[in-house]
Amino acid sequence: MTIQLENNTLAALTERSTSLYEDKLLVSNIDDIEITYAQAGEKIALLHSIFQELGIKQGDKVAICSENMPHWGIVYLAITSMGAVVVPILPDFHLNEVQHIIKHAEVVALFVSKKINAKFNEDGYSSPLQYVFSLESLELLEDKTSKHSELVSKIALFKEKALHLAHLRSDSQVLSIDENDLASIIYTSGTTGQSKGVMLSHKNIISQFQQIQSMVGIHSEDKFLSILPLAHTYECSAGFIVPFSTGASIHYISKVPSPKIILAAMQKVQPTCMLSVPLVIEKIYKSKVQAQFNKNRVIKYLYENVTFVRKQLNKIAGKKLEESFGGQMRLFGVGGSKLSPFVEAFLSEANFPYAIGYGLTETAPIIAAAAPGCTKVGTTGLIVPDVEYRFNKQSEDQRDGELHVRGPNIMMGYYKDAVRTAEVLDEDGWLNTGDLGYIDENGILTINGRSKNVIIGASGENIYPEAVESVINQHALVLDSFVYELEHKVVAKIHIDYEQFDDSHNISKTSDSALHSDILSLLEEIRTTVNTQLSSYSKITKVTEQREPFITTPTKKIKRYLHT
Structure with a gap:
């Protein structure tokens, strides 16, 4: 379905979808809302009226720091559709990180969940904030300007005025919002330890949903189950903006999305679409598929040795997995990091409707994708429409090159950081992804x-740690x-499944x-087995035990700088 907008802004998109699909369900907490x-x-009109009353204007920065919930996306649209700049903050960020972001981005207002606000109040924090809102109720919790203190907890007073304004005119018609205006600043929590404020324009975000839609085709009858943080651009763009643009519905889980809770939610919602990171589907595969095959030695042998x-x-x-996912799944998107080939081989041979996506926060985020039925194990699909690419190679006989891309979804730059912007984005608009690969x-x-992660072998070979x-x-x-x-050798840290290990070793x-000896033996057995499959x-050369879980990004990529 091709979506035509008068201009490529989130204001135009908001006006279109809220009027075109007015009777359809947009967002739901599967337990109640x-x-x-x-x-x-x-609600968007109400918030526009409140912003106007409080003096929050076009260009001002407004942050959201919360777990996923129905009001998250509505507040996101309310901020961007009146020309302000949304600053999504991951709820797992440490308080010091949140304070830094609020100060660095010069945030004037913050929407926060009850859980996060309690944490802030308990730890204590200072910031340039003027207003703090509840994301659950949209009530004004704190006003630091004094002149508007009478408004605290009295947002209902503006409802009649807001609805009146909404009927008189739409803000997208009155405000002068350009597609190249800044819409969002997303602070990354990457693997290198350097948090950067990625600036995305209205055009970046709008072009992204059009590109994704052309690849996978979402429609108004689709039901999304959301399990990834909305503050991450992958879930925000592909898991909220895309379904919002097509009239689909989105369902949220009010608990921490463990595999058990996700499977229960799938049975209740029976989603047709959802987005995941590799770690989630890999855990489900190991617990629901691999564990069953391993129970019987004969089946285990046949599974591993007879194609x-x-x-x-x-x-x-x-088929059983699809049933446990609710039986209606037609698109299970996997992105954020590379899917393990052995799990992808299972999904492919099982005819499971998985899709693959690849991209960066800096590209809003999708660069390449493959729809269900068009995937190829180990690859990331086709470059999305309107994106140019090139590979920077040290020599022409090399297969892999560093991927550079250019297109309408490429970021404006890093906020207040011209030096690091120039390191990855040249004057002609080419972005250096920092990823090595090739196109067949x-x-x-x-x-x-x-x-940055590549290890150079003794004879100059490229060794990819991820592989x-x-x-x-x-x-x-x-x-x-x-x-x-380590000391010019390839070494590994391994975090084992202690629950399964304990079950098989009668730890009581x-x-x-003896347990320590068994773990050392297990690690050596893993090393020996793995080496038979490597060049x-x-x-x-060496494997050590990682007793605590690795520290990861929101998409479950290991923060490598913390573990070397």
Whole structure:
């Protein structure tokens, strides 16, 4: 479905969707709250009126710091559709990080959940904020300007005025919002330890949903289940803006989305679409599929050694998995980091409707994608429409090059950071992704790893830590792994599944020294097995136990700088 807007702004999109799909369900908390597109439009008009009354104007920065909930996207649209700039803040950020973002971005107002606000009040914080709003009720919780103190907790007084304004005119017609105006500043929590404020324009965000829509085709009858943080551009763009633009509905979980809770929610919502990161589907595969095959030694042997048997078992397991996902899934998007080849091979052979996406916060975020039925194991799909690409290689005989892209979804730059902007974005609009890969004769993109992470072998070979980690993670008792270079050798840290390990080792009757010895034996067995599947130059020389879970980004990529 092609979507035509008078101008490429979130104001125009908001006006279109809230009027065109007014009777349809927009967002829901699966336990209680339901809000239609028309009701969302009324809440947006209400917030516009409140902003006007408080003096919050076009260009001002307004932050959202909260877990996912129905009002999150509505507030996002209310901020951007009146020309202000939204600053999404991940709820898992430390208080010091939140304070830094609020000060650095010069945020004047903050929408915060009850849980996060309690944490702030308990720890104590100072900032240039003028107003603090409740995201659950949209009430003004704190006013630091004194002149508007009488407005605290009295937002209902503006409802009649807001609705009156909404009927008189739309803000998108009165305000002069250009597609190249700043719409959002997203502070990344990347793997390098350097948080940057990515500036995205209205055009960046609007072009992104048009590109995604052309690749996968979302329609008004689709139901999304949201499990990733909305403050991350992947979920915000593909999991909120895209369904909002097409009249689809989005359902949120009010609890921490563990695999058990996600599966229960799927049964209740019966979603047709959802977005995930590799770690989620990998955990479900290991607990629901691999664990069942491993219970029987004969089946385990046949599964691992007989191709025909493996494919048949995967088809059977795939049907059961689709049923456990609610039975209506037609698009299960996986992005944020590379999916392990062994899990993707299962999804492919099981005919599971998975899609692959690749991109960066700096690209709003999708660069390449493959719809269900068009995926190829180990690849990231086709470059999305209107995006140009090129590869920077040290020599022409190299297969892999550093990917550079240019297009309407490329960021404006890093906020207040011209130096780091110039490091990745040149004067002609080319963005250096920092990722190494290639495009085959069919135009399919393969990304092998980050250029900063590559380990150079003794004879100059490129060793991709991510590729070695994907082999390690195949082991049933491995939850996650981290491969790096130490004294010119390839080494690994492994975080094992202690729950499964404890079940198989009767820990209540086994001494600590014996358990420690068993863990060392397990690590060595994993190293030996993995090395049989690796090239000679990339073999692991040493494995150590990672007792605590790795510290990860919102998309579950390991923050590598914290573990070397």
